[in-house]
Amino acid sequence: MKLWAGRFQKETDKTVNDFNSSIGFDARLYKEDITGSMAHANMLASCGIISQDDAQAICAGLQEILLDIEAGKIAFSAENEDIHMNVETLLTQRIGDAGKRLHTARSRNDQVALDFRMYLRGKTGTIKAMLLTLEETLIKLAGQYQNTVMPGYTHLQRAQPITFAQHLLAYGSMFRRDITRLEDCRARMNECPLGSGALAGTTYPIDRFQTAKALGFDAPVMNSLDGVSDRDYAVELLSDLSLIMMHLSRFCEEIILWCSWEFKFIELDDAYATGSSIMPQKKNPDVAELVRGKTGRVYGSLMGLLTVMKSLPLAYNKDMQEDKEGVFDAVDTVEQCLPVFTAMLATVRVREDNMRAAASRGFLNATDCADYLTKKGLPFRDAYKVSGKLVYYCTEHDKTLETLGIEELRQFSPLFGEDVYAALSLDTCVRQRKSFGGPSPEQTAMQLDALKAFVQQHRQSETE
Ligand code: ARG
Numbered sequence: 511m512k513l514w515a516g517r518f519q520k521e522t523d524k525t526v527n528d529f530n531s532s533i534g535f536d537a538r539l540y541k542e543d544i545t546g547s548m549a550h551a552n553m554l555a556s557c558g559i560i561s562q563d564d565a566q567a568i569c570a571g572l573q574e575i576l577l578d579i580e581a582g583k584i585a586f587s588a589e590n591e592d593i594h595m596n597v598e599t600l601l602t603q604r605i606g607d608a609g610k611r612l613h614t615a616r617s618r619n620d621q622v623a624l625d626f627r628m629y630l631r632g633k634t635g636t637i638k639a640m641l642l643t644l645e646e647t648l649i650k651l652a653g654q655y656q657n658t659v660m661p662g663y664t665h666l667q668r669a670q671p672i673t674f675a676q677h678l679l680a681y682g683s684m685f686r687r688d689i690t691r692l693e694d695c696r697a698r699m700n701e702c703p704l705g706s707g708a709l710a711g712t713t714y715p716i717d718r719f720q721t722a723k724a725l726g727f728d729a730p731v732m733n734s735l736d737g738v739s740d741r742d743y744a745v746e747l748l749s750d751l752s753l754i755m756m757h758l759s760r761f762c763e764e765i766i767l768w769c770s771w772e773f774k775f776i777e778l779d780d781a782y783a784t785g786s787s788i789m790p791q792k793k794n795p796d797v798a799e800l801v802r803g804k805t806g807r808v809y810g811s812l813m814g815l816l817t818v819m820k821s822l823p824l825a826y827n828k829d830m831q832e833d834k835e836g837v838f839d840a841v842d843t844v845e846q847c848l849p850v851f852t853a854m855l856a857t858v859r860v861r862e863d864n865m866r867a868a869a870s871r872g873f874l875n876a877t878d879c880a881d882y883l884t885k886k887g888l889p890f891r892d893a894y895k896v897s898g899k900l901v902y903y904c905t906e907h908d909k910t911l912e913t914l915g916i917e918e919l920r921q922f923s924p925l926f927g928e929d930v931y932a933a934l935s936l937d938t939c940v941r942q943r944k945s946f947g948g949p950s951p952e953q954t955a956m957q958l959d960a961l962k963a964f965v966q967q968h969r970q971s972e973t974e
Contacts, residue, residue: 513595531588532831535838539593540579542628544572546621546704547597549724551612559714560611567608571601592831593625594618615716617708619738619826624704626834628725630747633841634696639972640848641689641754645682645965647856652678652958656951659936660775660865661874668872671939674865676949679957684757686964691750699743702727706737709825739825741815741833748812751840755805758851762798765858769795774864779857782850797854801847808843811836866936871910873901875934878942879911882933886925896923 512522522530548569555565575597578584590596595618602609655674662672702722705711711734718730731737768775778795786792814836818829876897883893897911900922904910912934919926932938944950947957 512589512591513598527591528588530591530828532592532834533586533588533590533596535835536593536622536625537586537596538838539622539625539629540597541576542625542632543593543597543621544576546624546628546725547612548572549721550616550704552724553717553720554611554614554714556720557715557717559614559716560608564608564611567605568601568612571605571609572597574604575600592618592622594621615707615712615714616704617706617738619708620703620706623706623738624702624725626741627699627703627743630744630837630841631696631699631726633845634692634699634747635972637751637754637841637844637848638689638692638968640845640852641685641692642965642968642972644848644852644855645685645689645961647852648678648682648685649958649962649965651675651855651860652682652954655860655862656954656958658860658862658865659869659940661869661872662949668868668874670877670943671869671874671936672943672949673940673951673954674860674862675951675954675958679954679961681757681761682957682961685754686961688750688754688757689968691753692747695743695746695750697728698746700726700728701731702729703731703737705730706734709735709738735825739822741819741830744833744837745812745815745819748808748815748837748840751844752805752809752812754844755801755808755847758847759802759805761855762795762802762851765798765854766795766802769793773868774861775868776861777859778854779859782854782857797850801851804843804847808840811840869936873904873911875911875936875939876901878934878939879930882930883923883925886927888923888925 512518551560551565551568551572554560555562575584584600586593586596590599598609598612601612652675655678658674659671660674660677661668662670662677702718702725704721704725705716705718722728722730765776765778767773769778778793778797780793782797783793784796786794815833818832822829879900880890880893880897883896884890888896900911900914900919903922904914912931916926916928916930919930941950944953947953
């Protein structure tokens, strides 16, 4: 018998029952549902809406149900539609009339909004912790490769010399923003919809501030219609997760390139690579490719939820039951990708020799050559032209800028002196790029310190 059967003369058609049911995917909200119900029951009792005895019986019954669910002793039923009605039905079976009083001054509409918020709020913390671990790995690696020269690219063409540390710390900055985005999202999400009722609050003298506080929210949602209608917090989280995946997928793309024979800047640890069933020589970066591939499903979930919510009239509509699977899938995907990616990154073997060799071909010091002449008094645009002509000359004669003789150089500009060779050396080119945030070792050290302080501070706030 359905909890809402009173008004109906017929049983629900079996196909409708299955179609309507969300227990197959919302069962994972059981803990939030039970915690929320306990807070609701306690509030009802302290406001004199139900007796203290009933509240105690409800909480004890819910606690038992929680333990039984966790022990795998409960089989949920599609007949009871969703996690909310499954738990309530179990409770009433176990404790009788008190169980039937739990739903006083509440609707499944505010209940589901509450459960979903609490569940996602928890996930912002879990994912943030994973990102902090990734940051720690980046800090460790960057610390080891502060003097490792590699080519920096634009258009995937060698552009200017940087260090491996600088490249890693670029991702460090991106993940840092991802962490603060999750914090922002959590802060906006952390308002309690419980007590919004079906849409119009309730005539019972409930205390929404009490339940909000008991459940760790900063405040109750201000408007009852808003409380049950919006899913913007889930959309916001999905967009944060999409950005995390975007960053991971770019990093993965580079790892895939870097471990190809064309680059060979890194080698993956055997434990994080895979072989081919036919080509004996293959060592494939499957993990990086899968993370790159899984980015698509997270973006898909974001687009899916935006589309579900588009144009829905206030307040609750059953369409909104479709909010969950995509979000759960996105959360699971990110939770799966971050640890395996971090472990893969932590174990890479870095081929500093190949990075340096690549940085020494491709005229990465052409800007520095122009800068050299500029510092001798030539306007930058003229210096740029001279350097460009020299590059052309070198490509024609299969030479590099720093291997040209001084007389050869002087044919292009009389300003060239013996000090040009030091100015064109790769190490100088990197060391001199000491503008704030640049790749010089002192600037990467500055970045490293800032990132370390950030991680430390955020690890601390995790435990508070
Ligand atoms: N299973 C529903 C959902 O996920 C719970 C809310 C149902 N409310 C209702 N009025 N049908 O959205």
